[in-house]
Amino acid sequence: MRKVRQLLAHEPFLYSVVRQPDPGKEEWTVQVPAVLRAYRGLVTIDDYLDRVIEQVAPPGPPRAPLSFGALDIPYAVGYLDAVWRYKTGSHLFVNLDPASVARLTRECTSEEEFNSLMSALADVLGQVVKPGQSSPPQGGALEAIRGYLSAVLDVDAADRVTAAIGTLIHLRRLRVSAQHGDARHRAVMAFQQIGLAFPPVSWQTAWAHVAVAAKGALDVLREEIHVGLPSI
Numbered sequence: 001m002r003k004v005r006q007l008l009a010h011e012p013f014l015y016s017v018v019r020q021p022d023p024g025k026e027e028w029t030v031q032v033p034a035v036l037r038a039y040r041g042l043v044t045i046d047d048y049l050d051r052v053i054e055q056v057a058p059p060g061p062p063r064a065p066l067s068f069g070a071l072d073i074p075y076a077v078g079y080l081d082a083v084w085r086y087k088t089g090s091h092l093f094v095n096l097d098p099a100s101v102a103r104l105t106r107e108c109t110s111e112e113e114f115n116s117l118m119s120a121l122a123d124v125l126g127q128v129v130k131p132g133q134s135s136p137p138q139g140g141a142l143e144a145i146r147g148y149l150s151a152v153l154d155v156d157a158a159d160r161v162t163a164a165i166g167t168l169i170h171l172r173r174l175r176v177s178a179q180h181g182d183a184r185h186r187a188v189m190a191f192q193q194i195g196l197a198f199p200p201v202s203w204q205t206a207w208a209h210v211a212v213a214a215k216g217a218l219d220v221l222r223e224e225i226h227v228g229l230p231s232i
Contacts, residue, residue: 001026002026005018005020005026005028005030008030017030017031017032017033018030019031038051038055039051055188055189055192068208068211068212068215070105070106070107071105072211072215073104073121073124073211073214073215073218074101074104074105076214076215076218076219076222077093077096077101077124077218079218079219079222080092080093080218080219080221080222080225081093083222083225083226084225084229086231087225087226087229087230087231088131088229089131090129090131090132091129092128092129092145093124093127093128094127094128094129094134094135094136095127095135095136096124096127097123097124099120100119100120100123100124101120101124103116103117103119103120104117104120104121104124107204108203108204108206108207108208109203109204110203111199111203113203113207114203114206114207117207117210118171118174118210121171121172121210121214122171122172125141125142125168125171125172126141126142126172127141128141128142128144128145129141129144129145130144130145130148131148142165142168142169142172143165143169145165146161146162146165146166149161149165149221149224149225149229150162152229152230153224153228153229154228157224157227157228160220160224161220161221161224161225163220164216164217164218164220164221164224165217165221167194167213167214167216167217168214168217168218170190170193170194171194171210171213171214173190174187174190174191174194174210191206194209194210194213195209196209
């Protein structure tokens with residue numbers, strides 16, 4: 001049983017759910033996470049190892065160059081908001097916290113700083129509102145904007161906007177996965193969705209990847225809104 005505990009404690013998705021209250025006693029428990037459903041039907045060790053690699057390894061190199069400026073995201077938010085206001089007569093981003101915007105300009109050298117940056121990004125993305133509303137919903141602010149734009153843009157523009165907002169939603173989930181210890185195994189999947197391994201080789205590189213993805217998505221929204229959203 002001791003060897004079983006040692007093996008489980010080093011397996012992906014299981015290392016964080018093995019509990020041994022008293023290290024002096026061989027009394028322990030393991031809480032099987034729902035993510036293990038992804039391994040259903042495997043019959044050989046090779047099948048298992050292939051599935052582990054598939055789940056943990058990133059799908060490929062980042063598709064966007066990891067080069068960005070400290071003000072890229074604040075500028076992208078400001079430009080998008082200006083175009084939205086020109087088209088709709090109201091702000092897209094409301095009640096932005098200056099502290100959250102300022103945090104987005106800071107460097108990232110550790111997991112703690114990465115989590116702080118992701119929290120600031122999620123705070124900013126949660127402050128979007130549809131025309132005619134003065135405050136964002138308690139949840140699903142990005143989803144509400146996606147639904148609004150999908151109804152007023154043509155098909156091609158709506159598809160591009162949907163993909164861009166989907167990227168922002170993935171980034172928002174990345175923040176939740178990284179900050180909640182009891183759901184840390186979700187970070188593997190969340191990071192994989194944006195082309196990163198978890199834990200990343202470098203938190204600085206991870207934030208650069210996130211920042212480039214966020215700016216790119218915000219720029220897509222600005223472009224399609226500027227061209228395709230009817231003016232009031």
